[in-house]
Amino acid sequence: MSSSGTTCSDSAPKKRTVVWNPLNRKVVNETCKGLGYDAHQDCNKWTIAYFRTRPSKAMYAAAKTGQRLKWIPGISELCKKDRLALHLYKRMCKDPEHYNFYPRTWRLPEEFGILKAWERREGKGKILIVKPSLGSGGHGITIVKSTNEINPLCSAVAQVYLDKPLLVNGLKFDLRVHVLVTSVKPLRIYVHDEGYVRFCTKPYVRPNGKDGEAADPYQHLTNYCLNKTNPKFIFNRSSDADDEGHKWSFHAFNRRMREEGRDVEGLWRRIDKVIVKTIRAAEDTLVGRAGILRSRDLDGGMCFQMLGFDIMLDHTCNPWLLEVNSTPTIKCDTPLDSKIFTRCIR
Incomplete structure (x- = not known):
């Protein structure tokens, strides 16, 4: 169930239930049922809300003592x-x-100048791996020898390659x-x-x-x-x-x-x-x-x-x-x- 704009009941739940986003996998559903949880998508009665994305502010605001949400604020x-x-x-x-x-890392674009200075000073011959800040699954990752191969305006991190x-x-x-x-x-x-x-x-x-x-x-x-x-x-x-x-x-x-x-x-x-x-x-x-x-x-x-x-x-x-x-x-x-x-x- 999507968390957007959702609110919950005024009273804390009495049954062991789970609410989750429909993108969650079958293994979550089957495992929870095997533990005796009453798994459904009704937000009005739940003990544990199992989300794959950050819940709305309304969900946090309406959560009652004894309820558990799968998403720590600021994670x-x-x-x-x-x-x-x-x-x-x-x-x-x-x-x-x-x-x-943790490998030596620079945040781009704000630390691109610092990275260039490091390269001139001690990074000659070092290989870098560049990863998009919000990337996943290996998408957009490149391995480079020189900062000349990096877009200085990209939103990414550059690390010394292991x-x-x-x-x-x-x-x-x-x-x-x-x-x-x-x-x-x-x-x-x-x-x-x-x-x-x-x-x-x-x-x-x-x-x-x-x-x-x-x-x-x-x-x-x-x-x-x-x-x-x-x-x-x-x-x-x-x-x-x-x-x-x-x-x-x-x-x-x-x-x-x-x-x-x-x-x-x-x-x-x-x-x-x-x-x-x-x-x-x-x-x-x-x-x-x-x-x-x-x-x-x-x-x-x-x-x-x-x-x-x-x-x-x-x-x-x-x-x-x-x-x-x-x-x-x-x-x-x-x-x-x-x-x-x-x-x-x-």
């Missing part, structure tokens, strides 16, 4: 690439030792980590122990850095929406064969890392720290935005958010944050998708 401070870059840069300036997990990634079977990959934030004051964060590994569909080759020569996106971009368009993409055929094809489960990934003699537990502790530090970078802003609910939000949990953290590992198995997604996909294209997303939603 875009983490999920818009330019805002995330700004918050992490501020923290890095204050605490560089603990905020060293050109020495950890590879599995010769392929570049990233980790989509599902994170649940149930409150911002006090801050409550839960990291799910299952997610998926997204692989490129062509063996990785470091960009040669020649001006104007486009890098092959199937070698360098791990976005699932992009790679599944490659005829060579292999879809998983069974939830038990979780190391099959170009999307794996964390369970399969952990098994492979242990086979290579890597400290899996230590890796996930480092990833947990990256997640907590990232959210804390925007904590003050999120708490301020939550003021719209303060008089009715008795336990700080009126709003919640499931986030998708994209993490890449370098050749030393050190985690790097790429971006944070406010509406991580829950579309089920394979049996493995269904298994993972059902667990996460539960």
Whole structure:
């Protein structure tokens, strides 16, 4: 159900029900019903409103104590690439030792001059990746050798490209980590122990850095929406064969890392720290935005958010944050998708 212009009843609901946007996937509907929720699209009686887009101000204003909305006010401070870059840069300036997990990033167009100065001073030979500020699915991303290849007026972020990634079977990959934030004051964060590994569909080759020569996106971009368009993409055929094809489960990934003699537990502790530090970078802003609910939000949990953290590992198995997604996909294209997303939603 669309949230635009919607208001709710005067009394708090008594039944466990869920309201969601019709764009939500079948897995949400089936999982909620399996938990005993009365899932419908009637906004007058609900306990949890499960939206894929930001609810209207009227929905926030009408929410009652005991109701839960899936959208934390101000969450875009983490999920818009330019805002995330700004918050992490501020923290890095204050605490560089603990905020060293995010590639050097510039917000365009306002920091294009700073980027040019960096390039002249220390960026010679460095490769940059340029991402639209509001882009998704790999659309509009370019890899460049020189700032001369960047439109100085574009709305984007430019990052130093991580050109020495950890590879599995010769392929570049990233980790989509599902994170649940149930409150911002006090801050409550839960990291799910299952997610998926997204692989490129062509063996990785470091960009040669020649001006104007486009890098092959199937070698360098791990976005699932992009790679599944490659005829060579292999879809998983069974939830038990979780190391099959170009999307794996964390369970399969952990098994492979242990086979290579890597400290899996230590890796996930480092990833947990990256997640907590990232959210804390925007904590003050999120708490301020939550003021719209303060008089009715008795336990700080009126709003919640499931986030998708994209993490890449370098050749030393050190985690790097790429971006944070406010509406991580829950579309089920394979049996493995269904298994993972059902667990996460539960």
